[in-house]
Amino acid sequence: MEASQQENGGIISVRRLEPVFIQPEKQPSKGRHVLSNLDHAVVAIMKTIFIYNLDGKTSSEAACDVLKQALAKVLVHYYPLAGRLKQNSDGKLFVECIDTEGVPFVEATADFSIDDLGDITVPDTPKLEKFIYQVPGLENILETPLMTAQVTRFKYGGFALGLIINHCVSDGKSAMEFVCSWAETARGLPLSTPPVIDNSMFMSNKLSPQIKIPAEKFNIVEISDVSNLESQYQKENMVYKSFSFDPNKLAELKKKAMEGDGELKYCSSFTVLAALVWRARSQALKMEPHQKSKLLFTVDIRSKLNTPLPKGFFGNGVVTSECTCTASELSENPFSFAVKMVQNAINKVNEDYIQSYNDFFENIRITTEAPSLIGTLVITSWTRIAFNTADFGWGEATKFGSVVIPKEVCLFSPAKGKDKGGIILILGLPITAMNNFQESMNKV
CATH class of the missing domain: 3.30.559.10 (Chloramphenicol acetyltransferase-like domain)
Known part of the structure; x- marks a missing residue:
């Protein structure tokens, strides 16, 4: 797979390999994760990109392997991200966590350097979309994976980590805590903030909802x-x-x-x-x-x-x-x-x-x-x-x-x-x- 774009009179391109699917090292004990009403209020996708330099001792290929292995370990704790979104007969969403494909993980190479990428504070969406993986042919938010990851190796070193995370399962703070936990796992450290995956405090009384706000x-x-x-x-x-x-x-x-x-x-x-x-x-x-x-x-x-x-x-x-x-x-x-x-x-x-x-x-x-x-x-x-x-x-x-x-x-x-x-x-x-x-x- 290859994504190309005209840039300043030349062609910059990112060549992707086919995705592999990363599952948690251990199967979760819970078959499904019920989403809260607050989760239902947010139907959106978060697409972010992180740029990293390497220390000169680690190749970008080795770094990619570290990220891949650490992802399998950290997903044991953040198992909903490896699941698939489902909808019950009442129209409510839940995450099926057992026997799913896992998180699509794509390795890619760019034909340009980190410096050529320039400032990414202001989004150049056509360019930056080459650094995230979107499953072809799936546009419905209910069909797409809850998370995808792409690691793109730059010419002359360094890499980009592009993530897509469905907002239904996480807000920005939770998503970043997951990324930090993934990073700690890659460094062989215990999680400083283990996730609490429990929405019971947001379960409503269907028979007598308490709505006091217009x-x-x-x-x-x-x-x-x-x-x-x-x-x-x-x-x-x-x-x-x-x-x-x-x-x-x-x-x-x-x-x-x-x-x-x-x-x-x-x-x-x-x-x-x-x-x-x-x-x-x-x-x-x-x-x-x-x-x-x-x-x-x-x-x-x-x-x-x-x-x-x-x-x-x-x-x-x-x-x-x-x-x-x-x-x-x-x-x-x-x-x-x-x-x-x-x-x-x-x-x-x-x-x-x-x-x-x-x-x-x-x-x-x-x-x-x-x-x-x-x-x-x-x-x-x-x-x-x-x-x-x-x-x-x-x-x-x-x-x-x-x-x-x-x-x-x-x-x-x-x-x-x-x-x-x-x-x-x-x-x-x-x-x-x-x-x-x-x-x-x-x-x-």
């Missing part, structure tokens, strides 16, 4: 496209860019928010940056004054429950929260208006909210159709997930990136180097809107 708060009600937003995306090319906010910039944003409103005594970096991007993006897209604009993001609930989730919980320990107003309210009110809306959306996620969210999805039948996100900005924050820390024996990842960022999504990624402690935001917009957005960012 359905629209769970992103069910779609927004009318009164600004012809969809036509902007269809008529113009998408442009992806990154914008860096070092700790000083973030401090200035917080100061601006609190000075503009005497009620704000504290605001986090996430809160001010989310408010800034939501406001600037709505203006960049030239939304009509009465256009509804929604901000949607996930909130980690591991420590928000009265009984916190156990350390190492493997699954989805997040719920979504949102805030909605008109475009005119966003633009005409002070910056602190948007900041307070984001802050309130985070603060409302308490035990009652989580219980209602969980019970609401009890009777929601899974669908592979993505919901309409017209007028919506989705923020995915990776600032508290140390994606580069997995060390398989040759140091931490030198580069890390997402293979694809949907058009409605803005990614918050932790800054490194001299800007450590800051945040890099990455998003895509139609080219005209991106020019408008960049102007707004230049004024910050």
Whole structure:
């Protein structure tokens, strides 16, 4: 198998071997893993790439063998990743864990060096997709493996580890804990955070669900496209860019928010940056004054429950929260208006909210159709997930990136180097809107 792409006037290519299937060294004792309602709320695929240099003593072929052997060992603990997604007569999902093929693992070689790959912070999806393995002919999320791995050896040394993980079985934090456990296993170490694969705390009472929150708060009600937003995306090319906010910039944003409103005594970096991007993006897209604009993001609930989730919980320990107003309210009110809306959306996620969210999805039948996100900005924050820390024996990842960022999504990624402690935001917009957005960012 070979994937090729024109790049700067030349051809860069990645040649793949046929996949082998990695099964856990020991068969799991549980035949199936029941997914929680929180798992059912997330129908998406995570596609990530990690870049590693080698120490000069280990060949890339030997490194690939180490990863393959360690995967078989770590899957004993993370056995759902080797299973297959199934659906029962009620439309609920579960993972069949016994007698499955396992995780497709592909070895590949690139005809270019790590340096030729360049910066992968801003996704060049056609290029980066050559570093992940997607089973040909399987597009339905219910048919594809829950995980695939591809190790691509670069010319002159080093390798890329490309992973696809189904969000139904894991959120970002759990997925990274798995990668770190895989890395520890490769180094012959015991797992520092053994996984807890138990969704019993999210099992709802089907006869008397406790739903105290309106359905629209769970992103069910779609927004009318009164600004012809969809036509902007269809008529113009998408442009992806990154914008860096070092700790000083973030401090200035917080100061601006609190000075503009005497009620704000504290605001986090996430809160001010989310408010800034939501406001600037709505203006960049030239939304009509009465256009509804929604901000949607996930909130980690591991420590928000009265009984916190156990350390190492493997699954989805997040719920979504949102805030909605008109475009005119966003633009005409002070910056602190948007900041307070984001802050309130985070603060409302308490035990009652989580219980209602969980019970609401009890009777929601899974669908592979993505919901309409017209007028919506989705923020995915990776600032508290140390994606580069997995060390398989040759140091931490030198580069890390997402293979694809949907058009409605803005990614918050932790800054490194001299800007450590800051945040890099990455998003895509139609080219005209991106020019408008960049102007707004230049004024910050």
